[in-house]
Amino acid sequence: MRLVYLGTPEMAVPPLEALVAAGHEVALVVTRTDKRRGRGGHTSPSPVKEAAVRLGLPVSHTVDDVLGLGAELGVVVAFGQIIRPHVLAELPMVNLHFSLLPRWRGAAPVERALLAGDDVTGVGVMAVEEGLDTGGVYAQIEVPIGPATTADELRTELVDRGAELLIDTLDAGLGTPVEQVGTPVYAAKIDPAELRIDWSRPVEEIDRLIRAGGAWTTFRGDRFKIHAAEIIDGELVPTIVQPAGKPRMDAHAWRNGARPADGEWFE
Structure with a gap:
């Protein structure tokens, strides 16, 4: 499948690598602009950009650049930016989200699940809509949270399981997403x-x-x-x-x- 990929932090690297390893054609990777570090004016790329360069994939910092590439689908993983309606109108997108929706929509689902004392969370492939994590769910799996599990450990397991789920879901065909059921709970960024x-x-x-x-x-x-x-x-x-x-x-x-x-x- 011809895809575009939108992601930024380290946790978004394994799904990108999995897509390439599975034989999907990634026409473009979109990530944040390079950040300025220190007093010398040096900049550093996002982890996703580093991975894309290593994999020989073209990179952009502008979401609109995904248009006109002939891509069939966009894949979003921890991108950190709003995707505008005119982009979604032309290119359908799925998001790999690290919770059991509609619980923990938003920026910090892993940390919020742990802080709340949840004993289970999960990861799902969902349709990207204009609203915040409101789209229907194509597939999801549960992941237990142990009594000594750290956020880093949980995040690693969710990313690994999520990358597998993403590949399996694309291979099987997306089909029709299932509407989220339940009371939404929001995972605000940790202050x-x-x-x-x-x-x-x-x-x-x-x-x-x-x-x-x-x-x-x-x-x-x-x-x-x-x-x-x-x-x-x-x-x-x-x-x-x-x-x-x-x-x-x-x-x-x-x-x-x-x-x-x-x-x-x-x-």
Whole structure:
């Protein structure tokens, strides 16, 4: 099938690679513009652009460039931009979405499912419409969320399973999508302020926040990240931490260096 592909972050790379490996013709890859890094004016491409160049695929940063290529379908994976109606009117598109719709429509479905304490999520191939993740679903599968699963682990499994589902769905023919059923729940982008640990909350809730990634607190007035922890005898015990200005380290090694006073804790 002659396709165009729209995606940006690392999680959108495996589906692109799977499409090429399965023999689909990718006429164009659309991704975000290169980002400026540092003071030297150097720019860096998105992970999808890097993959496209490696695979020898043409790349654009403009969605309208997908028109007039004779593509049969557009495939969207974590693209991060609104696709305008005039484009959808000319070229049908499907989106690989990482939740069980209509639960967790929007930007952060993986993190929101974990933060909410969901014990199952999934990935689906859905029709792209003008609304936010409102299109019918062609195919979807469930993926369990274990009690110790991190967002990174869950995202990796969803991407791997989703790439397989995408190929299987295209090979079988899209058919007619099934309308979403249920009350929509929206997965807003995670605000860094949400990731600050409130130590008055239940330990299970704090554990989920840490497993979602980016959880932080303060210690002696400085920002302090907690990357991993365990619940032992009802108490949350950090295992991998990152003090301000330092790399990640084992929490025991940090304690040996910081020497917290008796009763001294995070703020």
